[in-house]
Amino acid sequence: MLVTEKKGKETFAERIKPRVFKATIIGIITFFLYYVLPTLLFSTFPTENLPSEFDPYFSRYENLFYIFAAIIICFAVVNQLSSGTIFQHAFNVAKAIILIIYFIYALEGGILTLSMSLEGNMVNIVANLTAFLAILISVNLLTLAKNMLEAINFLSQKVEQPPTEITKEEEMASIPELK
Amino acid sequence: MRQAIRALGWTPKIFWIVITVFMITCLYSAMGLMTARSIQFGEFEVSFHNRTTTVSLPFSFNNTGLYDISDMNITTRIADYNGTLISASTTFVPLIPRGSNVEEVHNISISLDEIASKNTTYLLFNSGNFSIEIFAGLVFARVFPFQISINTSMPWGAPFSNFSIGEVSFDYVIRTVSVPLSFKNDSPYFDVSANIHFGIYNHENVLVHSGVITPPLEVKSGDSHEDPLELSVGPSVDLLELKEKGRIHFFFETSIFGFEKEIKWGDVSD
Numbered sequence: 518m519l520v521t522e523k524k525g526k527e528t529f530a531e532r533i534k535p536r537v538f539k540a541t542i543i544g545i546i547t548f549f550l551y552y553v554l555p556t557l558l559f560s561t562f563p564t565e566n567l568p569s570e571f572d573p574y575f576s577r578y579e580n581l582f583y584i585f586a587a588i589i590i591c592f593a594v595v596n597q598l599s600s601g602t603i604f605q606h607a608f609n610v611a612k613a614i615i616l617i618i619y620f621i622y623a624l625e626g627g628i629l630t631l632s633m634s635l636e637g638n639m640v641n642i643v644a645n646l647t648a649f650l651a652i653l654i655s656v657n658l659l660t661l662a663k664n665m666l667e668a669i670n671f672l673s674q675k676v677e678q679p680p681t682e683i684t685k686e687e688e689m690a691s692i693p694e695l696k
Numbered sequence: 697m698r699q700a701i702r703a704l705g706w707t708p709k710i711f712w713i714v715i716t717v718f719m720i721t722c723l724y725s726a727m728g729l730m731t732a733r734s735i736q737f738g739e740f741e742v743s744f745h746n747r748t749t750t751v752s753l754p755f756s757f758n759n760t761g762l763y764d765i766s767d768m769n770i771t772t773r774i775a776d777y778n779g780t781l782i783s784a785s786t787t788f789v790p791l792i793p794r795g796s797n798v799e800e801v802h803n804i805s806i807s808l809d810e811i812a813s814k815n816t817t818y819l820l821f822n823s824g825n826f827s828i829e830i831f832a833g834l835v836f837a838r839v840f841p842f843q844i845s846i847n848t849s850m851p852w853g854a855p856f857s858n859f860s861i862g863e864v865s866f867d868y869v870i871r872t873v874s875v876p877l878s879f880k881n882d883s884p885y886f887d888v889s890a891n892i893h894f895g896i897y898n899h900e901n902v903l904v905h906s907g908v909i910t911p912p913l914e915v916k917s918g919d920s921h922e923d924p925l926e927l928s929v930g931p932s933v934d935l936l937e938l939k940e941k942g943r944i945h946f947f948f949e950t951s952i953f954g955f956e957k958e959i960k961w962g963d964v965s966d
Contacts, residue, residue: 558720567730638848645841656711663704670697 533598540597547593552586570633570640581623588615606668613661620653627651722837725761734758742885747952751804757789758797763837765792771831772804776852777824780816782806808953817955821859823882825849853882856948861959862924864944866935873927873935875944875959880920888915891949894927899941899962904933913948 592612599605627647633640728734738754759765768789774782787802811819828850833843862876873896881888892909907927915921927944929935941962948955 567727635846638846641845641847643843643845645843648839652711652715656708656715659704659711660708663701663708666697666701666704670701673697 536598536600539600540594543597544590544594547590548586551589552583555582555586568633568635570635571631574631578623585619585623588612588619603668603671606664606671609664610661610668613657613664617654617657617661620650620657624650624653718837721762722840725763726836729759729761732758732760734760744952747808749806749808751806753802753804754799755802756797756799757792759792759794761794761836764794766790766835766838767841768792768834769832770802772802773829773831774804774806774850775827775829776816776819777822777826778816778818780814782811782816782826812953819852819854820856820953820955821854821879823854823857824852826852851884853884855881855883855886855888855950857882859957861946861957864959864961866939868935871929871931871933871935873929873938873944874924875927876924878920878922879915881915881917883917885917886952887917888913888921889950892925893947893949894925895945896927896929896933896938897943897945898934898938901943904938905929 592608592615595608596605596612599608624646627645627650629642629644629646631642631644633642734757736756736758738756740754741752743750743752755770757765757768769786771784771786773784776782783804783806785802785804787800789798789800792798826849828848830846830848831843832845833841835841856879859879860877862878865874866872867874890913892913893906894909895903895906898904905927909925909927913921943958943960946957946959948957
């Protein structure tokens, strides 16, 4: 019995090891693609000539960008760790829903409003990003639909799988009265 | 099922690539437009024609971005301190293609006839602040509508600020009626040059004398007027009788506007 448990644990550790390794690699690549690369790209933007009144808005969107990168990286790692299970699809569905909520929050429902005082004058800037938000939500809804279909497909394949063949001796051994 | 999932898997990926590229180029273009001072304003010019003052503000928009800018409009609304609309002007530019420079002039017209029709003669006597609302809207990359509104104020100096007419006094020797008049020309834009027409009415409300005060009233911008108006009257007017009851009707006429004032003494019915 002890031998069997140890064997099972070893099997689990062996099984999880490549996943952890793959998740780490994917995590690093995602971190580079979604954090390092955009940060480098944004640093090339000519923001130094902008009035200092824009600073609070930039810092807000900087924070929102960090949150976005964190969501993407976390889900990329979790997705790899749970690959081949139903949880992978569940996490992908959760990611799509969280991203929809995130985009609605970050874009303030599609109408961005900035109010500031420039040289004593009240300046209001309104950007209507509803069309852009609609596109983002549509893309995430497509991802959501795809992940739900994948989950259904995964479950249906599980059901369709033939039961593993058990030998007569194993079947007999599993009955407690006969032990 | 598998084919549908595969198709659904590729579609968001393609969309994401397109959205990411579009967003980065949009941000880069917008930043470039904001920092390269793409909008340049020239020196404004003021002209007066057909009782309408026009302030012309030339501006140029150099679209150095990667996308077209369309439906650009600039609207200026000027309201006085009582909230009465003085002027509303709009300039519309349908399209500024990328890489091109568009030069336009935003004209702010203030019609004196319109102001007069709104019964805003108080503007001549009370200084204050005009509120100016500037709305600028444009559609960036044909997808993102932006609107900027600026609320500012402009000091309005009344040309006849603190206008007051004092008690009438009579000089029976030189036969003049003296009317103390004081005001300050707060207007930073123009000097007051007014012809003053007057009409003197007796206790029976009959016009006994009329004329124009010479020389015309001249008050430079920022100066005050404190001198009394001396109205010479002919021998036919009974000054003793006039002293008891009467009224004087003034009409101040400038090249831009005119207004009436009246002073009464005693118990005179209109």
